[in-house]
Amino acid sequence: MDLKQLRSFVHVAELGSFAKAAELLDVAQPTLSRQVRALELELKASLFHRNGRGVLLTVLGARFLEQAHGVLHAAEASLxxxxxxxxxxxxxxxxxxxxxxxxxxxxxxxxxxxKRLPDATLSVSSHMSTALHDQIRASRLDFAIVHDATPSSTVEVSHLGKQSLFVVGTRPLGPDRKTVAMSALAKVPLVMPSESYAIRKTLEHAAARAGISLDIRFEVDVMDAFFALVAEGFGHTISTQIATRAMPAGKGLHVQKIVAPALSSRVSLVTSTQRVMTPLQEQAAELAKTTFRDVFRLDRR
Structure with a gap:
């Protein structure tokens, strides 16, 4: 067996799918399948139960996954x-x-x-929180800054700050131009990101608790197009405190903080518990925390 086979096995096991693992590894699915099959032949054991919905680890596969993690961590630390x-x-x-x-x-x-790490190379990947979580679990990222992360056996979460949620539109809702009650969102046409976005889930849960029916007219996952639609009068939107900083200037958009109840989103730096951070990765992660806090200055409670 070799390290490439072990990495392929770990990615498939953690994502539960050859297709998802192949996409994250940027390899053809048949190639990934051959690598895992070669590993099974070497071990003389079946590592996965295969079905139409994906794959599940066998008992031997679950035991071997723990050992594979250890081997990969040791190899990475040695390098x-x-x-x-x-x-x-x-x-x-x-x-x-x-x-x-x-x-x-x-x-x-x-x-x-x-300035801090002049001999190192940096790669920044920009995706929605759910996609970043998948990449952390598949060991494609050293760390990620995401919204509303939940600690688990595979993910370690470091809280960076709490941000309020705002209503953004071409006109204010209600009599107060600075704040707006959750109840004012009933039947207001909304432009929102897709259901996989953390902010969408937060809003829908709050609306359900308040007994409010949301009127989501358009779903857009591209941030620039997002505010452009609002500026064109397609509807209001719900934005995080951080995202409001990216609004285009001169579009006449109104921003109102949601109150009664106040809505917020936590921002965190997440890492995988299944791998050991190298000194370079640790310094880069600490630098990311400091930069985030200096740039956005959110409430850290």
Whole structure:
């Protein structure tokens, strides 16, 4: 067996799908299947139960997954020792940020990264929180900054701050131009991201608790197009405190903080519990935390 086979097995096991693992690894699915099959032949054991919905680990597969993690962690740590000299850290850091976070801090983070870690390489991936979680579990990212993360056996969460949610539109809702009650959203045409976005889930749960029916007219997952539709009068939207910083200037958009009840979203840095952070990754993650807090200055309670 080799490390490539082990990595392929781990990704398939954690995502429960050859198709998802192949997409994250950027390899053809038949190639991934051959690597896992070669590993099974080497071990003389079946590692997965295959069905129409994906794959499940066999009993032996679940036992072997623990050992595979240990081997990969040891290999990664050994390589990092060879790449780090007494003075400077070298290597590649791959981090993830949601679109609104990357819009506000990616440039400043790159500046600080270059100054602090001049011999290292940085790659920033911008996706919605659910996609970033999948990439963390598949070990495609060293760390990610996401919304409303939940700690688990596979993900470690470091809280960065809490941000309020706002209504954004071409005109204010209700008599107060600065705040708006949740009840004012009833039957208001809304432009929202798809259901997989954390903010959409937060809003729908709050609406259900308040007994409010939401009128979602348009679903858009591209942030620039998102505010453009609102500016054109397609409807109001719900935005995080961070995302409001990316609104286009001169469009005459009104921003009102949601109150009664107040809605908020937590922002966190997440890492995988299934891998050991190298010194380079640890420094890059700490630098990301500091940069985020300096740039956005959210409530840290």
């Amino acid at each position: 990092q020792v060879l790449q780090v000299d007494e003075r400077r850290l070298t290597g590649r850091v791959v981090c993830g940020m949601t679109p609104s976070v990357s819009h506000g801090m990616a440039l400043e983070y790159a500046r600080r990264f270059r």
